Amino acid sequence: xxxxxxxxxxxxxxxxxxxxxxxxxxxxxxxxxxxxxxxxxxxxxxxxxxxxxxxxxxxxxxxxxxxxxxxxxxxxxxxxxxxxxxxxxxxxxxxxxxxxxxxxxxxxxxxxxxxxxxxxxxxxxxxxxxxxxxxxxxxxxxxxxxxxxxxxxxxxxxxxxxxxxxxxxxxxxxxxxxxxxxxxxxxxxxxxxxxxxxxxxxxxxxxxxxxxxxxxxxxxxxxxxxxxxxxxxxxxxxxxxxxxxxxxxxxxxxxxxxxxxxxxxxxxxxxxxxxxxxxxxxxxxxxxxxxxxxxxxxxxxxxxxxxxxxxxxxxxxxxxxxxxxxxxxxxxxxxxxxxxxxxxxxxxxxxxxxxxxxxxxxxxxxxxxxxxxxxxxxxxxxxxxxxxxxxxxxxxxxxxxxxxxxxxxxxxxxxxxxxxxxxxxxxxxxxxxxxxxxxxxxxxxxxxx
Numbered sequence: 001x002x003x004x005x006x007x008x009x010x011x012x013x014x015x016x017x018x019x020x021x022x023x024x025x026x027x028x029x030x031x032x033x034x035x036x037x038x039x040x041x042x043x044x045x046x047x048x049x050x051x052x053x054x055x056x057x058x059x060x061x062x063x064x065x066x067x068x069x070x071x072x073x074x075x076x077x078x079x080x081x082x083x084x085x086x087x088x089x090x091x092x093x094x095x096x097x098x099x100x101x102x103x104x105x106x107x108x109x110x111x112x113x114x115x116x117x118x119x120x121x122x123x124x125x126x127x128x129x130x131x132x133x134x135x136x137x138x139x140x141x142x143x144x145x146x147x148x149x150x151x152x153x154x155x156x157x158x159x160x161x162x163x164x165x166x167x168x169x170x171x172x173x174x175x176x177x178x179x180x181x182x183x184x185x186x187x188x189x190x191x192x193x194x195x196x197x198x199x200x201x202x203x204x205x206x207x208x209x210x211x212x213x214x215x216x217x218x219x220x221x222x223x224x225x226x227x228x229x230x231x232x233x234x235x236x237x238x239x240x241x242x243x244x245x246x247x248x249x250x251x252x253x254x255x256x257x258x259x260x261x262x263x264x265x266x267x268x269x270x271x272x273x274x275x276x277x278x279x280x281x282x283x284x285x286x287x288x289x290x291x292x293x294x295x296x297x298x299x300x301x302x303x304x305x306x307x308x309x310x311x312x313x314x315x316x317x318x319x320x321x322x323x324x325x326x327x328x329x330x331x332x333x334x335x336x337x338x339x340x341x342x343x344x345x346x347x348x349x350x351x352x353x354x355x356x357x358x359x360x361x362x363x364x365x366x367x368x369x370x371x372x373x374x375x376x377x378x379x380x381x382x383x384x385x386x387x388x389x390x391x392x393x394x395x396x397x398x399x400x401x402x403x404x405x406x407x408x409x410x411x412x413x414x415x416x417x418x419x420x421x422x423x424x425x426x427x428x429x430x431x432x433x434x435x436x437x438x439x440x441x442x443x444x445x446x447x448x449x
Contacts, residue, residue, distance in 0.1 A: 015193035023204025038201035045195030048188045049268035052181050054141040058153045059178040064289035065157025071285045081290050084390045085298050092229045092300040093334035096308030099225045105218040106316025150296050182271040196262040203373045215371045222375050225305040226382040234389050242396035252280045252409030253388045260384035264376045270295040279409045281402035282395045294387035301379030304334045307354040314364030333357050
């Protein structure tokens with residue numbers, strides 16, 4: 001008898017629940033070996049995700065830039081993509097500021113300025129601008145400076161376009177390497193239930209419930225802000241600007257969103273994000289540009305909601321009054337500087353960039369590092385949802401979205417027995433791929449050549 005296959009989402013939920021339980025046991029009874037096992041399990045999962053990040057980002061950006069030659073109105077699509085990135089970031093930071101002003105996240109925590117500590121790594125506008133161009137081609141890969149990798153990849157992609165046919169061997173090699181990396185990442189993705197067990201278990205073991213209670217208002221504000229963006233703003237944009245079903249979008253995009261929540265890595269989730277975007281009917285040539293671009297620059301959770309509430313939190317702890325000018329600076333940093341999150345370590349760098357711009361003490365970052373793993377799950381899920389939303393939105397408005405494919409998209413499990421593509425990608429008796437757009441299907445929007 002064959003045991004029933006447990007859905008991937010159920011595996012992740014079971015991993016989270018078991019991780020909370022084991023983390024509580026390790027902390028309550030001081031079970032050293034259990035705590036070490038949880039830490040090593042979570043760290044190993046994150047290391048496996050990071051292992052492929054540098055080459056994945058490089059080849060994904062190179063191929064995405066060169067794939068734009070296959071899309072009509074490529075410049076228009078790129079401009080619209082960037083514009084919608086900025087629009088959604090503006091709305092997200094406005095929600096973050098509103099929640100921060102209404103909830104007073106720094107009040108009643110019992111924390112003081114003496115509890116803070118400056119981070120080892122801080123972001124500034126000078127570092128951001130001068131750090132885009134690397135000093136050599138090796139260091140960005142060894143130090144995992146994603147922003148510099150993106151720069152080199154974009155230059156390589158544009159140069160390949162200028163070379164024309166002579167660059168075809170390089171592009172063929174790049175496509176093969178990218179496919180190999182994505183296949184390897186699928187194997188890592190299947191380990192997400194174990195990774196979630198280790199990561200959440202370590203957080204509970206290290207900090208317990210008292211820390212979460214101390215930061216209750218701040219944590220609730222971050223989760224509420226991200227939830228409003230994720231389940232309020234995004235569905236509204238889908239229904240009004242794209243005129244497609246928000247429920248159907250979440251049905252198709254849910255595998256990427258849930259993996260982002262567990263892995264806390266937008267770049268690590270990128271192959272799955274691109275898969276769900278293509279299954280939602282976005283042309284592959286455009287999706288292969290928009291998704292990698294978004295995975296390194298589109299951060300509504302980390303770069304908009306979080307720094308807005310965190311800046312208010314730090315200002316209250318240090319007794320600094322913020323005025324209209326400071327709030328406008330927060331909006332500016334969130335909309336313009338979100339690409340800085342790709343450069344170093346995500347939300348921490350974005351927060352230091354915001355605090356330094358406002359003139360707030362960087363020691364305030366140390367107040368939030370302990371609670372950061374709990375916050376990062378919701379932030380990253382919001383990031384990835386936005387990275388999937390914008391390509392669907394732009395494709396719908398440009399009339400290149402395959403509405404039939406969008407209507408058929410559904411959640412799938414990375415551990416499906418027929419491979420990572422899930423059951424929708426199996427061929428039917430006629431040899432056609434089920435769930436793929438067909439030129440003969442009525443209502444399918446044409447894909448630009």
